[in-house]
Amino acid sequence: MDVAVGIVAQRDNERAQELAASLVDALEREGASVVVDEATGGAIGATAVPVDAMAGRDIVVSIGGDGTLLFVAREVGAAPIIGVNLGEVGFLNAVAPEDALGVVTEVVADLAETGTVEGRELARLRATGVDDDWTLEPALNEVLVHGPRRGHGGGATIEVRVDGQKYVESHADGVLVATPTGSTAYNLSEGGPLVHPTADALVVTQMAATEAMPPLVVEPDSEITLSVTGTDTGYAISDGRNRQRLDPPATVSVSLAADPVTLVGPQANFFDGLDKLE
Template sequence: MDVAVGIVAQRDNERAQELAASLVDALEREGASVVVDEATGEAVGATPVSVAAMAGRDLVVSIGGDGTLLFVAREVGSTPILGVNLGEVGFLNAVAPADALGVVTDLVTDLDRTGTVEGRELSRLQATGVDGDWTLEPALNEIVIHGPRRGHGGGATIEIDVDGQRYAESHADGVLVATPTGSTAYNLSEGGPLLHPTADALVVTQMAATEAMPPLVVEPDTEVTLTVTGTDTAYAISDGRNRQRLEPPAAVSVSLASESVTLAGPQANFFDGLDKLE
């Protein structure tokens, strides 16, 4: 079998590490080339590499919650990812732990036979300084622009332009642009709409704006420009992790990233996941 697989288990999660060890044993018996992330390698005695080094393998298995899969996606780019769900909701992780061995080995066997892996393409967003001097890592969920600190009292004046036309201008805690994947995350908590995972759209949502406009759903190839004024410092943040400090007045362009994420294997039931939201 000429298939290269990476396995990433949620850090400090014994259950995830035990499942990773079982997958390593099963896949190596089938002849696959298997590596695990560095923390898991120390725990289970398998070949460790950085998660970023798994980019370009045939498949990466993420064991944990949606946060683990988001981390893996940031590191491996367009490499197909299969999610095993140890979290509560699991919009991205469709495979139950009890089914993981069978699903992963079947998928790897099919991959060896056909050379391809079926999956769903998930759009990502790119935030770039309008002056062109910086670009954040792509976001699978959302790009957020906010003032010197997150939340009430840390806002700024933010103008929203959609393909060069003004949509809104208001003092706000921030503004976010979310993918369908991210519509169930920060966007939802800020009063934005749910987008079905297969929707070909993005959503722009103000956060506690003093002169609020309704959240705006736009086509995915739309360019959204967010201009920040009225504060000494602001931030552009990708998926809550990667950030760029801004010195207002500053303008940020948000658009689709060139590479999407391939979510391999069975797909989660969107409506079942909604039942688990608080």
């Protein structure tokens, strides 16, 4: 089969752009159809499209840190992703830059020959308004609900229910619902537990709560509702980027999104990544 490949390089990163150029040359020599993101295309003179136009590609290569891969995952839908790590930790990006040419060309060659590619699915979260008609973009790391701002005088009263059963209600800076992937991100900085990436679970973690309960690990198919009161304004945020203003009293429902992210190629070593955390 003819393989369609998209490449997204970290913006304003010369090293990422140079690697993207090398990948374009190598893949086109092998007969693949290759496009890059618009910023990279302007820098290296390659065929370019908006990142969201790569949603129909057979494989998308993300070159950068975990933040770049999170951005790519938001934009390309169900397209399988290979992560090339130019960042510090690399929980999502398993491929070292020096190995990228060999790994990516091998994966593309296997796909061309067999029509299939092996990968690991990563759960995403879907946040919707219970009383209002809105839905945030799926979150690979976490959904956060908080008051008008972090810190003194900026919190809210947030009630947490799991499948309709009340877990806790307290004044807090906010509440996080994290996937196993997101357990090493914002969740960890707020005292939440590490969750192995292969675990089938979600984590609920309060942030600076006055009446705190321990972080709660629940089944992935649970419906978690976060009800906000005691403030004039609140926010629901997906992966720190997509934001919905709340007008309390307001309730946010968080559950698994229908479409996971698929990572292909070598997988990152979770415990090696932990050694790099500060």
